[in-house]
Each structure stands twice: as structure tokens, then as C-alpha cells.
Amino acid sequence: MNTALELKNISVAFDQRKVINAISFVLNEGDIGCLLGPSGCGKTTLLRTIAGFEAPLEGEVWIRGVRVSDRKYLVPVEQRQIGMVFQDSALFPHMTVRENIAFGLQQMHGRQKEERITELVDLLEISEFLHKYPHRLSGGQQQRVALGRAIASRPRILLLDEPFASLDFELREQLAQEVRNVLKQDGITAVLVSHNQLEAFAMADIVGVINDGRLLQWDTAFNLYHRPVTAYVADFVGEGVFLSGKVISDKEVQTELGTITGTLSLGLEHGTSVKVLIRPDDIVHDDNSALTANVLDKAFRGAEFLYTLMLASGTKVLSLVPSHHNHPVNEPIGIRLEIDHLVVFPARIDHSCR
């Protein structure tokens, strides 16, 4: 597969303060990548660096085999053939939906242009408000038009800066799915910036978790959840708690919930104190189990309850339980560990957001 976008060791600084620190990754043609992180982590800056609005302090940006940014030279934004969708749609208010979309099609004329517009209208299902002005559209409709404008001229790469952040909660995931389908149908390579992991998972093929200007992991959503490489990623992606434990063999960790077996990363000596990531689905409710924990709190989620349980030592863990197992608060319930992916970090070194 061809490489669509490559970042080589990119750093960006404002006022001598590095906000992006030596980030590298590769995105293949047709893939959708997502930069995921809390607000202030630098993900939007990174996106704007790819677009060419910001210049890197060090490193290079390559788009389709062409170097577009380095320390000395920036290809101007308007010559990069990128598409960009912004948080607030940034549609031109004095143009109709059609005119906005046509704005990106300067190079096309006549039949060709008409055909592309028709194609986009069908793809995005925006025919009923094609001749309206942007202020008459809902937020979701505006974003769909903004997407149409950005992809009209088939950009080499599409950049989306928190495109769903100003939309209603319910609308977000649905639109994220829709946008993914559109991009896949049109075969567009895209980079999305988001602080919402559900949105990232719904849209992206590959996700990079960024914190404090560093790319911590560039991986599939499945791997981020089940095989996080740092404690920060483990904590930021999905729900879960850390349980203290001790390495007792090459494959075993002793915890208060019993001995857990799995693949351990190399270099952990026997007797090392560790913390073990316990996801809510790692703890299974079993009325017959000898191991019990007190129900501290519970949240109904339709098909499941998310129980917060307190172990004998006082440690709290989460457990996802089918919702016909309705136990009152303060009642002890039987639990059993069922861990497919053992995730362990040394206890001493604090990997969290520092």
C-alpha cells in the first residue's frame, strides 16, 4: 500500500516552548487516522502543521512522496491540495450550499464540475437544501456541507479539526459513521482530531494518542484498548482501574484477586511490584465464585450494569454485568477474573500524564 502521509520527527514550538515533541507516524492511502488526546495536548497544532498553517521547528512532513514542510521550507497551504473541515463549519455565509461546494472546484468547468457536484450531493444527501444559505441549516447539515466543500476537488488528504465538537451528543456518533462511509466510498485519506474516543473509534482505522505534545501510541483502536503501551494510554482509553501486583514468574502476576497468567513484557524481574490494568469486562460476575466484593455503586446501562465494587483491601474495581443480575448496593457479589490480555506496568514509575 502507498504512503499518503508521513511525519518524520516533527516538533513545533511557540515562544521557545515545545508544544509538539518529535512526533513521527505513517498513514497509508485510503486510511483514516485520528489524533486523540485531551484538550491542550497539541493535537490541533499537529493538524495545522500538516496543513501548513504552522511551521515545524524540526522534522519533515511528506504528503504523497513530496516533502511539504521542513525547518526551512513550507509549501503554502493553498498549494498542498488538502481539504480541511473545521470545528465550526466555516462555511462562507454569503454563498449558498451549492456555491460553497463549487468554491472548491475552481479548476473544474462545465459538465465535469456539474457531475462532481451532483455526485457529492448524492453522496452527502444534501439535495433538499442545495440552494439555501448556511445560516438556515442545522449544525449537522452545515458540517456535511463543509465536508462536501473540502472533498469536492478530491484532496490528496483531508484534515478534520474536531468536526463534530459543536454538535449534539446523539448526532456525533451517527455523523461520524456517516462521514466514515463517505470517505471510504470516495477513497479519501483523512486525519481527524478528536478528544472523544468513541468518535475516534467510530471513524478511524488507526488512532494516535497524544499527550503533552508526544505521540504515545499509534495503533488500532483494538490495540489501544487491549494492548496499551503506557499507563496513560491505558487510563485515557476506555474504563478501568489499576490493581497492585507482584511478578512471580515469567508468565504470572500475583494480585489480591488471584494469580493472573499471560504474556509479560520482557525485563520485569521476579518480585517486581507492578500495576495490572483491569477493564470492566475483565471481571465477570459469578454467583458460584468464592471471591466476593461489595457493591459500592451501580450505573444502569440498558443491557448491562456497570458495578463499582470494593475488594477486601479497599481497592475499587469496575465490572460490567448483564443487567438481569440486579444486586442492591452494599451487597457482596461473587466475581471471577477473566483476562484475555494481561497489561502490566511497573508500579514505581508513574506513567500517567506527567
Next chain:
Amino acid sequence: MPTSVDTAALSSSLNRRIGIHPWALALVFASLTLSLPLIVIAGSFLIPAQDIWQHLLHTVLPEYIVNSLILMLGVGVMTALLGIAPAWLVTMCRFPGSRLLEWALLLPLAVPAYIVAYTYTGILDASGPVQSWLRAITGWSYGEYWFPEIRSMGGAIAMLSFVLYPYVYLISRAAFIGQSICALEVARTLGCGPYKTFFRVALPLARPAIIVGLTLVLMETLADYGTVQYFGIAAFTTGIFRTWFGLGNSAAAAQLSALLMLFIIILIYIEYWSRKQQRYHHTSTRYDALSQEKLKGWSAAIAIIVCGLPVFLGFLIPVGFLIKWALLTYESVVDQQFYILMWNSIALAVCAALMATVLALFMAYGKRHYSNPITNSAVNISGMGYAIPGTVIAVGVMLPFAWLDQTIDHLFRTYFDISTGLLLSGTLIALMFAYMVRFLAVALKTVDAGLTKIKPAMDDAGRSLGMKMITLMRRVHMPMLRGSLLTAILLVFVDVLKELPATLILRPFNFNTLAIKAYEFANEERLADAACPALAIVLIGIIPVIYLSRSISISRPGHEYST
């Protein structure tokens, strides 16, 4: 996390631009030039002039101060009475004609105070229609009865109030509309009737806004020259005129101007402070469309009178008489000379309007692209002139220009033995410069507001779509700014057309405008003849009022914004 990404990105792009750019430099230079008159006036305070102060203090100053204070107090009270009640009624109630009155209440803004003064003098003086009618039905002759003297302090207060109350009306109306209906409904559920709700909740909530409106009224009152001059009241503006032209004492005139500016600065400070207070008077973020109460019978009649009276006093009566007199006199007044007059006025106002708008565009873009504390304050300073009375600005322009003329003349005579005479003073350049100082703020505010509607993300979007900056300006900025630019041109045009004192002082010899002609006719006691130029000014002045009333009708909460 300490900062959000966006602010970090933003501040970075700002900081990168802090390096001295020619545009930023030109902007600072322009703003320094424009603030020259204010610096000169303020500077005159610092020049030791013990004897001048002693003299002023012993002679005219106490009178000026007392008269100006009485005028301000009177106009303040009367505009509050005329403006607040209609604002409440048209906001909260529906009665026959309420929709019409809602914008008609703004009409007096079209009439300059001096024109109202001339008109009412024509109506109410001994030979005017009212006293003639009184004598005809009673059989008294002149001198046998008491009739209020219009050319008095009371008269001046009434005249200024008739045309200035719309400021109070406009701003308190906006405040009433902005009040959350919840606060008012809570008051009703707690047992307050409509009157109690008004006095105990709505009025206190709107107080900061009303104070803002009143400070604007008082600034206009202090700036007025035409009315107090015609009524022979010794106020600051007339005093400055007399000191300069009557006594030929420019230093004392500058000192008086500085003192007047101090009054204005205090008012600006109060206004600024009240606007800050306004923020704390927002009771809730929930705004429902106000449900207006339908008034019937007596209460409707009272509402119509309360809202209709100001329109009658400030617009219908004076304009009615102006039309009547204009019809009587136009044959003798409207001649070749009058067309030249019209042409002068319009050409002057158009030039000033275009210049102010171009300058505003230059400054607003400078602020947008090279924003830093220095350029920002440069732009803010350039907008200060609007609060300063035309008389003060004229003095502030005259002094440096005269100095420059003398210096150049001296140099040329020393080295080339040629006298250059007056190069700048008494030319259109000086007048145009004064207009820029005074009215740039109007254009700047409008253009700036238009420019902030073009979000930075739109620039980014355009560039990501392959637009060069110049194409982006042509295809996105200009179409989006067009409305704001036209508005700016229009507002400055009308302001220049109405302006009297600065034009009077700075105009070239024998250069007349409509406003000057009306002033001259009135001072020759040819009030009926003044009607034609006065009516022309009023009719042109209605244009921005229509514009204002349009923005008023779309400013109701729940009213859809349309482009």
C-alpha cells in the same frame, strides 16, 4: 491542562507577527496623527498659564460651569422621562400603533438640535403662529400677556431633550428586551403587579444601561454648539468660540477646551463603568420570546400618548413646520447658490465618508493581522475622537496647523525670501482632518464589526481550498464586508452633513454648506428661509434612522437572523 490548543496556536501566530511590520508601523503613525488635536488640547493643560486661569476663573468660567451643569441636569432628567417609559411600553405591551411607534420613536435622531431650536423659535416667538393665534382669539396685544421665553435655559433643555431622548430609549429598550422573561415572571408569581414589577425588577435591572444612554445624551449636550449659541447661553462651547474669535485669545480657548474635555472624559469613564456593570445584570441565560400584553381602552390611550408625545415633539411638529416654511420660501431660497451649497455639502460629506471608511478598513485589517497591545491601543485611540465636541477638535486642529503654517512661512522667508502664507489652516485639508478625528470611530466600529464576522477559520478554509490571500479577499472578504462598508460610508456621510461647529471654525473662507447656511439664516432671524437647508439635512438624516430601525426589528430574541 494549562491552555487549550486553540489559544496556544492563536497566541503563537500573534507573537510571530509582533516584529515591526510596515503595516503596523503605518497604523501607529496614522493613529498618532489623528490623536494630535487631543494631545494638543490635553497638553495645553500642562502649559503654565497662571494669569489665563486667574482671568478665566474671575470672569466667565464659573458661569460656563454652572450653566453647563444645569443644562446637563435638565436634559438628563427630561430625556429619562421621555425615553424610558416608551421603551418599556413598546417592549412589553401591544397597543394600536405600537409597532409603528417602536421605530418612529427614533425619528428625532434625524434632527440636529440646532435645527429643532430654530424651528421652535419660529413657532413660539412673538411673531410666530402660536402667539399670533393666541392674540387673535383673546384680543390681547403683544406685551399684555405672559408667554414662556423659548430662548432661555429651559428652552435649551427642552430642545436638546426632544432630539436626544432616543439614546435613552434605544439603550433601555435593548436592556428590557435582554432581560430574561424569567426574572419578570418570577416577580409576578411573587405577587408584584405590572407596575411593581417595572419599578422593583425591570427598572433596577436596566439601570446600568439607562446610565450608559444618559452619558451619551450628556456628551451630546456638552458638545452642542448650535442650540446654546442661538439661545445665547454661556456654556463651554460658546465660551470657547467667544474666547477665540471675540477675544482672540487662543491659549485661553485651548484651556477651556481642555476643561470641557475633562468633563467628557469623566462621562466616558462613567459609561465604561456602567457597561461593565451591565454584565452582572444578566439574570439568566434563558431567553424566551417576550409575551406582550395587549392593552385596551384607557390604558391603550395612555400608552399611545406616552409613546406618541416624544415623536410629536421631536419630529412631527418641527418637521411639519419646516415643510410648511420650505414650501413658502423655496422659490426665493432655492436658486443657483443653493445648488452649489448642496453640491458642496454632499461632495464634502462623500469625500469624508470614503476617506474615513478606507482609513477604517486599513486600521481594522491592521488590527486583525498584526494584533498586539501597541496596534490595538493605536486603533482604540483613533476611535476616541467621536466623544470629543466638534468645537474642541476644531481648536485642537487649528493650533498645530497654524503653528505649522507659521513655521513653514518663517523658513521660506528666511531662506528663500518667499512668504508661503497659510498653507493648511482654513483649507479643506484642515476640515477633512478634523472630520477624520471626529468621525473615524463611526466607520471603524462598523468595519471592525463586519470584519469579526469573517472568522479566521474561514480564511483557513479558503486557503485549504487553494485560494491565494488576494483571491480570498476578493471572493470572500469583500462580499461579506460590502454591507458594513456601505453602512460606514452612510453613517459618516450623514454625520458630516449635520456637523456644525467644526465646519464653522475650519471651513475655507466663503465655503458654505447646508448646515452653515441654516445657521446663518437663523442668526439673521430669517427662520423661514432656514427651512430649506434644514429640511434637506433632516431628510438625509432619516436614512441612518431607517437603517437603525431595521436592525431594531431583527434584534428581538427569537427573531431569525437573516442576511
